[in-house]
Amino acid sequence: MKRTPIYGIMAEFDSPSDLVAAARRTYEAGYQKIDAYSPFPIEELAEAIGFHTNAVPLVVLIGGLVGCVSGYFLQYWISAITYPINVGGRPLNSWPAFIVVTFEMTILFAGLAAVLGMLALNGLPMPYHPVFNVPRFAFATKDRFFLMVFSTDPKFNTVETRRFLEALGPRSISEVPS
């Protein structure tokens, strides 16, 4: 693997439509290690940069199942095994009474899994990231749209890639130091 002194090249666009179009053309041109940044979610963008596998639903499902099973088991173990209280000879494993807490624990674990799973998959929190070295990138949380080609891309070449991005008609181009 060749060492490149820069992290990647970043192009700035004015509108979501421009960014999506540019991202599509970059991906079609054979670049794979690319990313796009926008101030709000754009549905078409993830697909335009070739991102398809979203594992969040699976994480939430697992979280919910763990919460459900452990929630019921907690009550069963407490009420029937470790601290049984005989109320007029009624069954110790009185499952209808355990449904409410089982449900709440399902929701609690699934919700925690959704948030923590999303953050973990996104690699957050990450206080430092090379893209923040570009002063103009502060506008990525306001009204500008950025496309990035990482230097780890096999097709990456400082001169060629820069020329390719310039042909997409961006507002500005910057090199991102690593």
Place this chain on the structure above:
Amino acid sequence: MDERTPQSAPVIEPGHTFATVTDKISSIVLTRPTSNGWFVGFGVAFLVTMGLLYAIGYLFVRGVGIWGVNIPAGWGFAIVNFVWWIGIGHAGTLISAILLLLRQSWRNSINRFAEAMTLFAVSCAGLFPVLHLGRPWLGYWLFPYPNTMNVWPQFRSPLVWDVFAVSTYFTISLLFWFIGLIPDLATLRDRSENRAAKIIYGMLAMGWRGSARHWSRYETAYLLLAGLATPLVLSVHTVVSFDFAISIIPGWHTTIFPPYFVAGAIYSGFAMVLMLAIPIRKIYGLEDFITDRHLNNSAMVMLATGLINRLHGPYSFFYFLLLVCNIGIPQVLWIRKLRTSPLGLFLVSGVILVGMWLERFIIVVVSLHRDFLTSSWGMYYPTRWDWLTYIGTIGLFLAAMFLFVRILPMISIFEMRTLLPQAEVKAE
């Protein structure tokens, strides 16, 4: 959509761009000088909160005997206020979760502070059952944890269900609110001129950079969380109503309670949303974002849930006041002109909040004060400590709201951007 005025009013006034939306909302937090009005409002709310602390301190010293509760009316203000506050919180989740799933885009400008309202209302609500325990410092006994006494909670009791329902509700509301804040905190981090503010907002934003991969997972997580919060919000007030319905007290032991409580919760919650939204949009000049359409829609939700709230219980004066507040006066919401009149709505919302509080009072106290034997009948009179605790939580709630509008963006900036026509991706 039809052509009538408030219905076809835009959810955001025309002429805004990504930049103006961002600047308008973030400047309230970042550059707008803190007004004297804010200091006065916060100061008053803070003093009332100190009153709450005083009442709680005295309660810790003397015990629940300082309240008006006694046998037969063992549940008084504490439980009334608990149910009232929980109910108010519900509208926040309704707006943020259920309306998100229904793709009601008008929610985008009111969901953030409605969620904040939920958090603060649930915090106020959570105080009351704990204070009512008798030995509040042992409140953690309600949770199942291994202990040297070798005792465990009774999971067949609705009161234990309540602990799980309310703590789960608070946690999920907090997560939902925080996850919605992350992209906006990143905006504040990048906009802020002040170094300390930059660091604090930066830490809270956790390095959010708006990557397309991140947004994709973010949107999925947000949607799933909304899907989880929807059955949760309906279950929480149902569980609260179980506290009553599973008992054998006449007037409480009834199957209508779960849906009845949930409808009442949404009713009073929307009233609180309007009570907060109307002054906020005026003071901070946000009429562009919280338009007449929002007020009209909220008023219609109140009208619909208000119709479900039927008569209940016998208690002459309070009962008739309840009827007037909850059933009589809100009927003026049939008039479209009033649904878009901020002042009128503000007043009607206040009346509904009083009415819903009376309703809970009647449910709790009236069923208890007539015991099974005539010789055991009693009356419940709230003491000044009851009142101070109740008013104190209103102070706590308002103080928290004042802090919230000052340090966090009260309208979701990134969701407002998606409402702009420019956000549409045009096909090539």
